[in-house]
Amino acid sequence: MTRRIAVIGGGLIGRAWTLVFARAGCEVRLWDLDPEVRARALDELAETCRLSGDDPSAIAQVRVCDDMAAAVDGVEWVQENGPENLQIKREIYAELDRLAAPDTILASSSSALVASLFAEGLAGRSRILVAHPVNPPHLIPVVELCPGPDTAPEVMDRAEALMHAVAQVPVRLTREIDGFVLNRLQAVVLAESLRLIEEGVVTPEGLDHTICHGLGRRWALLGPMAAINLNAPGGVKDYLARYAPTMARLSDDAARGEAFTERVADILAAAMPPPSQVPELSRQRDERLAALRRFLRDND
Amino acid sequence: MTRRIAVIGGGLIGRAWTLVFARAGCEVRLWDLDPEVRARALDELAETCRLSGDDPSAIAQVRVCDDMAAAVDGVEWVQENGPENLQIKREIYAELDRLAAPDTILASSSSALVASLFAEGLAGRSRILVAHPVNPPHLIPVVELCPGPDTAPEVMDRAEALMHAVAQVPVRLTREIDGFVLNRLQAVVLAESLRLIEEGVVTPEGLDHTICHGLGRRWALLGPMAAINLNAPGGVKDYLARYAPTMARLSDDAARGEAFTERVADILAAAMPPPSQVPELSRQRDERLAALRRFLRDND
Incomplete structure (x- = not known):
């Protein structure tokens, strides 16, 4: 039916x-x-x-x-x-x-x-x-x-x-949580990204390259847990035994809500394509997402 | 030469x-x-x-x-x-x-x-x-x-x-910073992911799906800054004007170093493929990364 x-x-x-x-x-x-x-x-x-x-x-x-x-x-x-x-x-x-x-x-x-x-x-x-x-x-x-x-x-x-x-x-999800999972993960990435940009450690373009030519490629194929499971010979426990102290130190030092400043919004607005290009860039993004969807379906 | x-x-x-x-x-x-x-x-x-x-x-x-x-x-x-x-x-x-x-x-x-x-x-x-x-x-x-x-x-x-x-x-990068950029971003994602898994909000598999069938697809094509620039009609400033308060709240509430517990390492080890499969899964990952690299080169 x-x-x-x-x-x-x-x-x-x-x-x-x-x-x-x-x-x-x-x-x-x-x-x-x-x-x-x-x-x-x-x-x-x-x-x-x-x-x-x-x-x-x-x-x-x-x-x-x-x-x-x-x-x-x-x-x-x-x-x-x-x-x-x-x-x-x-x-x-x-x-x-x-x-x-x-x-x-x-x-x-x-x-x-x-x-x-x-x-x-x-x-x-x-x-x-x-x-x-x-x-x-x-x-x-x-x-x-x-x-x-x-x-x-x-x-x-x-x-x-x-x-x-x-x-x-x-x-x-097993229970109600603010931001669900996806936006909670997006939020921490944005906060730390904005801080690194505002402090001048990296340009907005460099930040984006770090993800889209780096971590994003892994993460389009494997989630973060599957990725770390392959990043140490003994799997995820071995990975955490080796790297948890470093990752914990970096997390402790990470930016929080205070990173969402007016000043970084201005830096980004000056660096990114202007609002007039948003419709055309969105169309291009969707075309590429459609192609990526076909690619991932064929390479699962 | x-x-x-x-x-x-x-x-x-x-x-x-x-x-x-x-x-x-x-x-x-x-x-x-x-x-x-x-x-x-x-x-x-x-x-x-x-x-x-x-x-x-x-x-x-x-x-x-x-x-x-x-x-x-x-x-x-x-x-x-x-x-x-x-x-x-x-x-x-x-x-x-x-x-x-x-x-x-x-x-x-x-x-x-x-x-x-x-x-x-x-x-x-x-x-x-x-x-x-x-x-x-x-x-x-x-x-x-x-x-x-x-x-x-x-x-x-x-x-x-x-x-x-x-x-x-x-x-x-313009100056020396612990973790550089990539591992700082990876660290915050791992910390929040481990917390959500340890608290039972989502399974390790669900967490991975959220990224690899969700954010990771955007991020393989566009970095996080280029992505938010297209997520509001007026570009990145408009996005931050609309969503910065939510994102700041979620960041303030995010997990830090304390999320890297022995207990969550055990939960993950029980849920993920065992170490014996790491070599074969790594080979498969590399084959898919090679195919993705060709795809992204052809669809830039």
């Missing part, structure tokens, strides 16, 4: 999710509050497919709906992509919880808000979780599945199974 | 460096203290070429020398890959400084020791620096160039030019 999915919100992330589900053969119902977004949605999906090299016939699986009730009717999963505003999220979830059948799972793409903040007090809070993608999810497959304190384990099981079924890579 | 390079130490890193220089057309003189390492060196280089897909004819550029003096005679650059032991490094550099012509640059592959520690007091300390590669340098191109307090700026200029000439990616 064809799986049926609702996508709420037709911006960049909502459209990318729509493509993820549609190209996996799901029937997708897309709704956005803004009629103009709804009117453009199918054309923009076609353009997204063209850029990513996905088969545009997937779009035949998508139906744009005129109201939220029609979108969520009879679906197994709602992927919500509303604004990162707590009041709006609370209103959306109250509405979704009222409209969706009891066994429909309600999943938020939120990166900033944890589920307890907007699920609290709702009758259906056990079916609400965060399914946090990386932008754009049709090109970067990881999805962090973060439960709230009331999310049912079987909801998490179904979430994990669905993400596998649509060829994403679910990472299941 | 053919450039002439000496590689001191014929272990994994020394052989990978030898291939970097030889495939770029340099004449390489390789020396190791151990006669058995010297005897095997050319065969092992041939095997390294086979695995990486490099043209084995590059090996014709390599001459294995029986003593250090012959290796460094008339070379422009010495790449030293001795043990990470301060006393041994000091002895090697005293010897290299005595044997090498005054304008020969002496560069160490050290990741743990900064140049001032082993260059101090030597007549030629202005020509000594660290040129820290990522293992293995014939597959991962970044090289951190870290001066000591006495390293001459023109030595750094020549180091940068040579690395470009042999198709590596030099990152020039």
Whole structure:
């Protein structure tokens, strides 16, 4: 039987999710509050497919709906992509919880808000979780599945199974945590990077090269744990026996929140391509991500 | 005129460096203290070429020398890959400084020791620096160039030019810093990762997936600064205006050196492939890194 999915919100992330589900053969119902977004949605999906090299016939699986009730009717999963505003999220979830059948799972793409903040007090809070993608999810497959304190384990099981079924890579967290995993790791890298740049140890370009021609290459193939497991003859325990003292010393000395200064923002703004180039550079990034996705699929 | 390079130490890193220089057309003189390492060196280089897909004819550029003096005679650059032991490094550099012509640059592959520690007091300390590669340098191109307090700026200029000439990616640091840039960034990622794993928020496998199917894909194409420059419509300043408070909060809460516990080492050792699989998994990693290197060269 064809799986049926609702996508709420037709911006960049909502459209990318729509493509993820549609190209996996799901029937997708897309709704956005803004009629103009709804009117453009199918054309923009076609353009997204063209850029990513996905088969545009997937779009035949998508139906744009005129109201939220029609979108969520009879679906197994709602992927919500509303604004990162707590009041709006609370209103959306109250509405979704009222409209969706009891066994429909309600999943938020939120990166900033944890589920307890907007699920609290709702009758259906056990079916609400965060399914946090990386932008754009049709090109970067990881999805962090973060439960709230009331999310049912079987909801998490179904979430994990669905993400596998649509060829994403679910990472299941056991409990609610600010920033989930991905942004916690990104935050420490940014803090230390900004400090090294502001202190003039390295240029922004040099910092980027260190990652994209260095650690990033390892990390595109192996995560950090698999990488250190191969960086000592006796595996990860041997690695930690040899290097933990050094790594602990460097961590103790690492920058924290104070590294996010106005001054370093100015240094970066002066060094990086200007905002006018952001759309074209983003298009190029997505083309390269699509090619990398094909490469990694073929070289697993 | 053919450039002439000496590689001191014929272990994994020394052989990978030898291939970097030889495939770029340099004449390489390789020396190791151990006669058995010297005897095997050319065969092992041939095997390294086979695995990486490099043209084995590059090996014709390599001459294995029986003593250090012959290796460094008339070379422009010495790449030293001795043990990470301060006393041994000091002895090697005293010897290299005595044997090498005054304008020969002496560069160490050290990741743990900064140049001032082993260059101090030597007549030629202005020509000594660290040129820290990522293992293995014939597959991962970044090289951190870290001066000591006495390293001459023109030595750094020549180091940068040579690395470009042999198709590596030099990152020039302006001053000596513990861990350079790469290991400082690796350290903060490891600390936070180990904490999240030890606290049971995520499994080691889930942690790795978050990077290799998530952030690592961006970071293989763009460094973290270029990535955030595209993650807000107004570029990096807009990104920091929106997200710096969140990122600062997450950094403030991040793990430090205390995360490197015995307990998490045991958790990881139980979860990861055992040491017996390290050689085969390393071979697979290198094959994939070689393929990724070709992919990135073709999709720049």
